[in-house]
Amino acid sequence: MFGRILGYEILDNKVKINFSNNIEAKVEIINSEIINFFVPIFKKEQKSKAIENLKCVETKFTVESLDNFINIKTNTLEIKIYDEFKVDIYNNQGKLICADYREERNPYVKNTAGRIDIALQEGHKPNEHQEYKVFIPKCMEDNMYFYGFGEKTGHLNKKGYHYKNWNTDDPSPHGETYDKLYKTIPFFITLKEEESFGIFFDNTFESDFDLGKENANYYYFAAVDGNIDYYFIYGPTIKKVIKGYTYLTGTTPLPQLWSLGYQQSRWAYCPDTNVYEIANKFREKDIPCDTIHLDIEYMDDFRVFTWDKEKFKNPTKMISDLKNDGFKIITIIDPGVKVDKGYKIYDEGLKNGYFATDKNGITYTNWVWPGHSVFPDFSNTEVRNWWANNQKIMMDYGVSGIWNDMNEPASFNGPLPNDIKFNEDGNIVDHKEIHNAYGHLMSKATYEGIKKETNKRPFVITRACYSGTQKYSTVWTGDNQSTWEHLRMSIPMLMNLGLSGLSFCGTDVGGFGFDTTKELLSRWVQVGAFTALFRNHTSIYTRDQEPWAFDKDTEDIYRKYVKLRYKLLPYIYDVFKSGEVTGLPLMRALLLEHQDDEETYEINDQFLVGENILVAPVVEQGKKARMVYLPRGSKWIDYWTKEILEGGQYIIKSAPLDTCPIYIKEGSIIPNYPDIKYVGEKDIDILTIDVYRGDKDTSSIHYQDNGEDFDYKDGKYNLYKFDMNNKESLEFDINITHNGYNKFYKGYEIIFNNFVAKEVLIDEKEVEFSVLSGNTIINVNETECKIVLN
Numbered sequence: 001m002f003g004r005i006l007g008y009e010i011l012d013n014k015v016k017i018n019f020s021n022n023i024e025a026k027v028e029i030i031n032s033e034i035i036n037f038f039v040p041i042f043k044k045e046q047k048s049k050a051i052e053n054l055k056c057v058e059t060k061f062t063v064e065s066l067d068n069f070i071n072i073k074t075n076t077l078e079i080k081i082y083d084e085f086k087v088d089i090y091n092n093q094g095k096l097i098c099a100d101y102r103e104e105r106n107p108y109v110k111n112t113a114g115r116i117d118i119a120l121q122e123g124h125k126p127n128e129h130q131e132y133k134v135f136i137p138k139c140m141e142d143n144m145y146f147y148g149f150g151e152k153t154g155h156l157n158k159k160g161y162h163y164k165n166w167n168t169d170d171p172s173p174h175g176e177t178y179d180k181l182y183k184t185i186p187f188f189i190t191l192k193e194e195e196s197f198g199i200f201f202d203n204t205f206e207s208d209f210d211l212g213k214e215n216a217n218y219y220y221f222a223a224v225d226g227n228i229d230y231y232f233i234y235g236p237t238i239k240k241v242i243k244g245y246t247y248l249t250g251t252t253p254l255p256q257l258w259s260l261g262y263q264q265s266r267w268a269y270c271p272d273t274n275v276y277e278i279a280n281k282f283r284e285k286d287i288p289c290d291t292i293h294l295d296i297e298y299m300d301d302f303r304v305f306t307w308d309k310e311k312f313k314n315p316t317k318m319i320s321d322l323k324n325d326g327f328k329i330i331t332i333i334d335p336g337v338k339v340d341k342g343y344k345i346y347d348e349g350l351k352n353g354y355f356a357t358d359k360n361g362i363t364y365t366n367w368v369w370p371g372h373s374v375f376p377d378f379s380n381t382e383v384r385n386w387w388a389n390n391q392k393i394m395m396d397y398g399v400s401g402i403w404n405d406m407n408e409p410a411s412f413n414g415p416l417p418n419d420i421k422f423n424e425d426g427n428i429v430d431h432k433e434i435h436n437a438y439g440h441l442m443s444k445a446t447y448e449g450i451k452k453e454t455n456k457r458p459f460v461i462t463r464a465c466y467s468g469t470q471k472y473s474t475v476w477t478g479d480n481q482s483t484w485e486h487l488r489m490s491i492p493m494l495m496n497l498g499l500s501g502l503s504f505c506g507t508d509v510g511g512f513g514f515d516t517t518k519e520l521l522s523r524w525v526q527v528g529a530f531t532a533l534f535r536n537h538t539s540i541y542t543r544d545q546e547p548w549a550f551d552k553d554t555e556d557i558y559r560k561y562v563k564l565r566y567k568l569l570p571y572i573y574d575v576f577k578s579g580e581v582t583g584l585p586l587m588r589a590l591l592l593e594h595q596d597d598e599e600t601y602e603i604n605d606q607f608l609v610g611e612n613i614l615v616a617p618v619v620e621q622g623k624k625a626r627m628v629y630l631p632r633g634s635k636w637i638d639y640w641t642k643e644i645l646e647g648g649q650y651i652i653k654s655a656p657l658d659t660c661p662i663y664i665k666e667g668s669i670i671p672n673y674p675d676i677k678y679v680g681e682k683d684i685d686i687l688t689i690d691v692y693r694g695d696k697d698t699s700s701i702h703y704q705d706n707g708e709d710f711d712y713k714d715g716k717y718n719l720y721k722f723d724m725n726n727k728e729s730l731e732f733d734i735n736i737t738h739n740g741y742n743k744f745y746k747g748y749e750i751i752f753n754n755f756v757a758k759e760v761l762i763d764e765k766e767v768e769f770s771v772l773s774g775n776t777i778i779n780v781n782e783t784e785c786k787i788v789l790n
């Protein structure tokens, strides 16, 4: 296709390479570790929906034309470009880490027994080997692992599998073989012998990843159309790859604190009396809850931005009453706008040409919840601004966040044809180019509208998305089912979402489709309590799955884990705050923190919360014990029994139904809140600090702000630094290293686990303390101090 290399030209940080077949490829040095490869085979312009305001870092690099290749060198990488735009990438020790595959595609042979269509009669379909316009094969190597890819079924490591990116709404059970879901995150991370790199394939068309399924000698990424446009992101640590990827596409911004609390949903709480009833029940049952979601039934015949005033007589009053009791209301808003003359949103959109059209310019309609519906053209800035301004309608009612659903976009009357037209700010583009970014663009509009209207950190949830959506929205994994298989699969799915930049993610706790069981719900809440988005949601026609829907035992277990979540809120918030800079998720695959421990590379059923808490939930019916792997390199403390265990071993942990095995890394300093019913119920004057002494000195930073708006960007926050020195005595220092928010803790309750003190000094003065079950507990009335335990 490309032909021979004719020459090159350097332009700022770009190397433009000319090939004999009249093709110009661009290699752009974003920084010494991130390289973009771009060839305009579809459109001249390089326009990304995921990357906004990309800043290239001034980077030293050299370019040389050698025998049969062009050699580009940064401090970290050596990139060799050959004829046919074949690319090989070496690390700075001269080791080849990513090589283009040069042979012809050679799919595995399918045994058809000489007959093609016999199996079709019973409904079996063969996998077609697709032809692509963009096809980038790379050499597969032994011991290679693949992670990321956003929301995909199956296991943590994707080697040997094939996945598709075409945002799809299909409520049938998503099994392991299901190759496409609601989201397109064309980004993956490879790991081999502790060295890692990532590839972000910035192409919104239908695309595929094949990780050695087609042929074990190569893996590929490919798309049916669009440009060659991909970023190579070097590690060698996975953390650095994620940092690089989120440098390009953005990190998850710090959310409002309440949105990290517990959220209750179902299709659908309706009418208003039902919403009050649910809210009251939470308070009566002493189960913390911050948020209640209103599904489509609150609308007037599913017209978005309206209320059914029969069922919700006075939404403003209802929302305000609930707010007084600490509840925030989230309302669902779908993209499909009901075709209905006289309905403001439809009339305005139609008058201004804001809806997608067919190829003749006629407004395109399909069928969604409201019946005949039209689809806002979110690729257009004016339409996005209009949609953003419409958020005011809901904000004026007092709604606290918006749930964007059905934005693949879903359509009940067959899929939107590929050639439906969108007007991307003057360029007419086809649905096939916009489809995978539709949900992303909708969330962006929603985020911007809420931000403008409230000046608070917007809370948006979306089902469909593209790379970069993390800047605007949280995500949930769509219509899962109340099955053990889906509970099991949610763990690698969420870990991979986290590795793909989407930190704020969760599944429908209890499962959406089918009826949950009390055992399944009890185990699911033990996972949900540690996922960033902690929402129980279920479908219409399914049995109730609120915490109290079964019996007292189930309710008690549920309460235990929701309370644990609230206890850990300051820790979770800290992880989010640092994630805003690092791009790292809350829920982490073990390998992210333990890349030097190969044993962690394929652990599907355990995860870390931040770097300090390891969770090993039970995800099988009837199981009362499980095997747990404790990563190498440190000791781990059983959260429930305080038993100290060596890392680098498998243990068997007994786990009756009310026990989720949890382990804390030695040296951890974990901030805890007291018992609260919801965020903001009371000022947190006394912070509890849960301390797990280790062999090494450790320190940690705790962050505090008003939990709501953007004041923190102007320095209105506090940072508390905790230092623990484990010498002859145990020393614990508390210092404020940033002082910008006017509410400080008045004191602390510090629990030194597994340490029996004989004497405690605070700022050299002896103080009283207590010892309980082998742990020393100290109450401190200072904001900054030095504590010594002998």
Ligand code: GLC
Pocket: 266, 267, 295, 296, 332, 405, 406, 463, 478, 479, 537, 538, 539
């Ligand atoms: C879709 C959503 C689900 C929602 C339902 C009704 O199936 O995925 O969460 O409850 O639509 O709005």
